[in-house]
Amino acid sequence: MDFTFNGFSIVLLTCGAATFVVSTYIFRKGGDAVRWFSLMMFANAIWSIAYGFELASSTLSQIKLFINIEYIGIATLPLFWFLFALSFCGKESWYKKPLNLILILLFPLATILMVWTNAYHHLHYSTIIVDSSGPFPLASIKAGIWYHFFTIYFYLLLACGCFLILRKFRSSDPIYRKQNYSIVISAIVPWLANMVYLLGLRPFGHVDVTPFAFIITTFLILIGIYRFKLFDIIPIAREKVLELMQDGFLVLDQQNRIIDYNKSILDYINLPEGKKLIGTDLQDVFLHQPDFFNRINKHKAGKIELILPVKDEDKYLEADILFLNDNKLSNDFSIIKLQDQTNLKKDAIKTKEQANELEKLNQLKDRIFSIISHDLRGPLVNLSEVLKMIAKDQITSEEFKSLSPTLSKDIIYTTDLLENILHWSRSQLKGFGIKKELFNLRNLIINEINYHLPSATTKKIKIIHDVFPGEMVYADVLMIQIVMRNVLNNAIKFCNVNSEIHITAAYQKNQTMLICIQDNGVGIAEDVIDKIFKEENVTTRGTLNEKGTGLGLIVCKDFMKRNDGDITVTSKVGEGAKFCITLPTTK
Structure with missing residues (x-):
């Protein structure tokens, strides 16, 4: 092949090679959105390099050969742009349907076939001749009917992709705008150049300025990588985020500022009304969590438990910290996954x-x-x-x-x-039921006094009650009977001969009845008071050497708790003891 390189062809070959290198680099970063973008740049590279060789060619046959190569990039470039836009906007499911994929592949394949077989039907180019009137030979073409169909297809996919991207950016957070604009501008510049060329505004004659526009595209992408950290969030962290959508997640930059989150995170934190989470320092969200921030500052990945007050209750959260550093050109960023462990x-x-x-x-x-x-x-x-x-x-x-x-x-x-x-x-026993009912307290107390009368008479103890007729309480009769029996039995046991026991009952403001059994016996030591209602074996013999089991008052405490009541004791050694029972008076 014979080539006569000129300034235009050298610039295109150089920039096409640079575009190819950048596309290969970006493709390795992984993720659907990034790979479609890199394939779009790869198509640009094919177009630019082939067009550079076309501009360095002087024969018609050689020019046609490179035009055929160019169309591998030209026909697939709008397709890759559209697929990138779908993936970037989270609509991958559309092109993953076999029928949709076949439909969008038909037109670029048909166009390539039309260009390669144009000599037999002239549907894409009516004529192609070599124009030697300028400083170097150029192809002068006249468009055929299929060329116009392809142009409509070209701009239709362009418009659809731009619409999806712009709609997404309209609702995006401010922290992404520099990244987003760099993507949009770098993609739109070549389209504008191609539109100018098709409209006939050609300052360099038959030279197509579209491939040269990719010089600007490559430059913008390089700026995006170094200055705006293009692809730091798209798609590496973003795709990781999608895997964690069932739980709450946060994406942080190097300064521990929140740069992304999902809606579930709002269930795990107390966010003041009207305050935006994007750009907020993490310490302003998770207060009083020194261990959590110590782990983040030490760049130590792993799980840690957090206890946060959320909506008037404590939530137990498991924070899983993940640090990502994809390459030297991108800053470190971290993902924090929060899982609710409250129920567990x-x-x-x-x-x-x-x-x-x-x-x-x-x-x-x-x-x-x-x-x-x-x-x-x-x-x-x-x-x-x-x-x-x-x-x-x-x-x-x-x-x-x-x-x-x-x-x-x-x-x-x-x-x-x-x-x-x-x-x-x-x-x-399991399944034991408490039969609560309203009953007459005075009658129960009189029955218990009569039950203990023989033992009280033996020690010449007077039992005096001050309980009005008709005093009603709501509890299990049998359980309260056992409680009163044990308390009276203890009072008699620890009273001296010729002592008195007073029983009183009075309504309280909180719809409860206070029943007090007070004696003037030997009293109870303080260290014993702390133990008698606990599950410790405390037994003391009475004033006439009566034996005790240490079980009665434990039973009393248990029965009072089951009846929504309480039992307390106050005493001084030598002055007697006073047991007070509290019972509800209503259901």
């Missing part, structure tokens, strides 16, 4: 609480078994031995009478102990 955390806390509760129940169960094996067994064994001795005439009637008070106390103790164990055990 609450379940874990609940499971831990249940485990602690189960451990306490097991400890209480062990104590009950200890009581049954020792305290319950002892009195029964004593009674059994005395009955055997009577049956064998080993003791006289007088001796039995002397033992009977002790045996009677043991039986009363055993009965109370069994009653507490049975009622408490029954309440712990």
Whole structure:
């Protein structure tokens, strides 16, 4: 082949080669949007390089050869632009449909075929001749009917791509505008040059200025890479973001400013009304998280737990920090993925609480078994031995009478102990229901006083009640009966001879009834008060050596809690004790 290179051809060959290098570099960055853009530049490179050789040719046959090569780039360039616009705007699903893809491929393939076979039908170019009137030979062409069809196709795809890009940029955040404008301007410049050429405005005669416009395109893209960090967000971080759409995510720049996010992130943070998230420093969003920022500042990827107050409740979040540094030309940026772990955390806390509760129940169960094996067994064994001795005439009637008070106390103790164990055990059974109802408090208290009258009379203790008729409370009758029985039993046990027990009841402002049982007995030491309602074994003998189990007040505390009530005690050693019970008066 014979070439006579001139200024135009040298510039085109040089810039075409540069465009080819840039397109190859960009293609390696990965991602659909980037690769379509790089293929569009590759098509430009083919056009520019082939046109450079065309301008250096002097024979018609050689010019036609390079025109045929040029059209590989010319025919595919608008297609790659349109596919880039679709991918950039997140509409890849359109061209991934087989029918749509076939339709958009038909026209560029048909155009290439028309150009290559033009000598047989002259539908694309009516005539092609060599014009030697200028400083160097140029191809002078006359367009055919298919050339006009291709021109319509060319600008239709151009318009559709530009429309998609501009619509996306209209709703984009300000931080992307420099990047976005560099893409639009670099793509539109060659189209404008080609439009000027087709309209007949040709300052250099038959020289097509469109390939020269790609010099500007290449320059703008290089500026975009170095100055505006073109493709830092498109598509590397953006495609990573799409993978995290189910969770909240943030994209940060080197200064930890938010440059992108998804809508889900708004569920994880408290964003003041009217405040924009883009451009905000991360520390203004995640307050009081030193460990989180320490990890980010040390460039340490991984997961960390955050606790954030969101919408009047604490949210437990798992932050997954990912750092990306694609190449030396682009700055580092980071992606933070936030996943809501609130329900899992609450379940874990609940499971831990249940485990602690189960451990306490097991400890209480062990104590009950200890009581049954020792305290319950002892009195029964004593009674059994005395009955055997009577049956064998080993003791006289007088001796039995002397033992009977002790045996009677043991039986009363055993009965109370069994009653507490049975009622408490029954309440712990799964499925046990509390039968709450409105009942007369005065009647229940009088019944319990009558129940304890024999033991009170033995110690000459007066039980005085000040409860008005018709006082009603809402609770489980049987449970409150057990509570009153245990409290009265304790009061009698720790009273001296000739003491008094006062029972009062009064309405409270919060629709509750306060029932107080006060005695003037020996009182309770402070260290014992801290233990008697807890699940610790605290037993103390009464003023007449009455035995206790340490289980009664634990049962009382449990029953009051189940009935939405409470039980408290105040006491001073030597001055007696005062137990107060709070019960609801309404449903």
